[in-house]
Amino acid sequence: MTPRPRTRIQRKNMNVILDAGLDVFSQHGFRGATLDQIAQVAGLSKPNLLYYFPSKEAIHVTLLTRLMDTWLDPLRDLDPEGEPVAELTAYVRRKLEMSRDFPRESRLFANEIIQGAPRMQEVLTDHLRPLVDEKASVIAGWMAEGRIRAADPHHLIFSIWAMTQHYADFDAQLCAVLGPRYDARFEEAEVFLETLMRRLLSPGGA
Amino acid sequence: MTPRPRTRIQRKNMNVILDAGLDVFSQHGFRGATLDQIAQVAGLSKPNLLYYFPSKEAIHVTLLTRLMDTWLDPLRDLDPEGEPVAELTAYVRRKLEMSRDFPRESRLFANEIIQGAPRMQEVLTDHLRPLVDEKASVIAGWMAEGRIRAADPHHLIFSIWAMTQHYADFDAQLCAVLGPRYDARFEEAEVFLETLMRRLLSPGGA
DNA sequence: TGCTGATTTGACCAATTGGTCAATGTCACG
């Protein structure tokens, strides 16, 4: 689908196009985005886009594939040998950092899922699901050993996704509701979520 | 913007159109939706749509406005005189029920917010923000009285929104990850979220 | 320098977009 970049120029332009595509797709979704818009943001002509990518969909698929590579890293990093509460709060912190540092990627993903994930079914079932099941059973193990309080591990993971990605995906709402406190939203969120995780999971309920 | 329906036929057709619009807008966002698609789902001709609504945007705006009316009811119902933990778990339960019973409405809202809420800024700052501030101070009052454990009330509300709406907005992801457990997702979520809220808020940390 | 392949684009295309309008059909009510 995506030709391997061979020259300097190819690498540079493909990155420019993907960055522009990320801008536009994350803001309007696949169907709402147009090649003209992407070309304009990229500073290239439309035929030039199609010299590097065979179609609009190819740009989108390339973005989603590259995204999934790094998107799940925080969950992969969950260490079965680590201290349970520390591991899970660290996971939340990493996810929150991703929402802060890569909001466009989060929104691209959210758009795709909300619209039924038509171009991601296989990657979700083939890669995401096994990873989630694996980490859920690690968490279940911790719970069985009494190292953290019991709660459905899958829904625990879903809640962590929901709460952390919310700060990227619903940014416009936060901005409207928080007013002047908007600038501190990530610091406040980190404190709040750490408290939440600790009370939910710490054996003492601390 | 939207003419008041005068006849039976008008009322019926406007509802048919709005329902079709909800289908299409919630799946593709504003720019990704087309009048032809809405007309097809509604079972009407395109010029007939435009006989009842002056433009594509008018349908969208009407949907959003009607939605906001009922979307915030669960939060409005939060009773300052009630028992704090019971009130907040009831709020979570009502929000979760809305995700279960009105997933299209949730996705319509999510699409609009993700795309920067270009058509909702004023309703967010004029209606949502005052309501959130009011309820946040109710919650803060409960915390100050020691009736629930302390935590940032605004971020508590955000987390409740995130976790409950996640079950509507990211349905495709849940389906892929949960597999056969997918059918029980709402029952499981209710149990999980009740546990979470209780541990987070109950003075004993129960 | 000249050559060759990589890069860029103006012009173009068929299909689709949101929207208009005149003509037609239908319904309620006197």
Place this chain on the structure above:
DNA sequence: CGTGACATTGACCAATTGGTCAAATCAGCA
């Protein structure tokens, strides 16, 4: 059974869509 308002639509429009292509330009190398 008229008749006037309500309802419906086929035909059409200009603009935009994703995508093509031949011609022009550029970069690097012998």
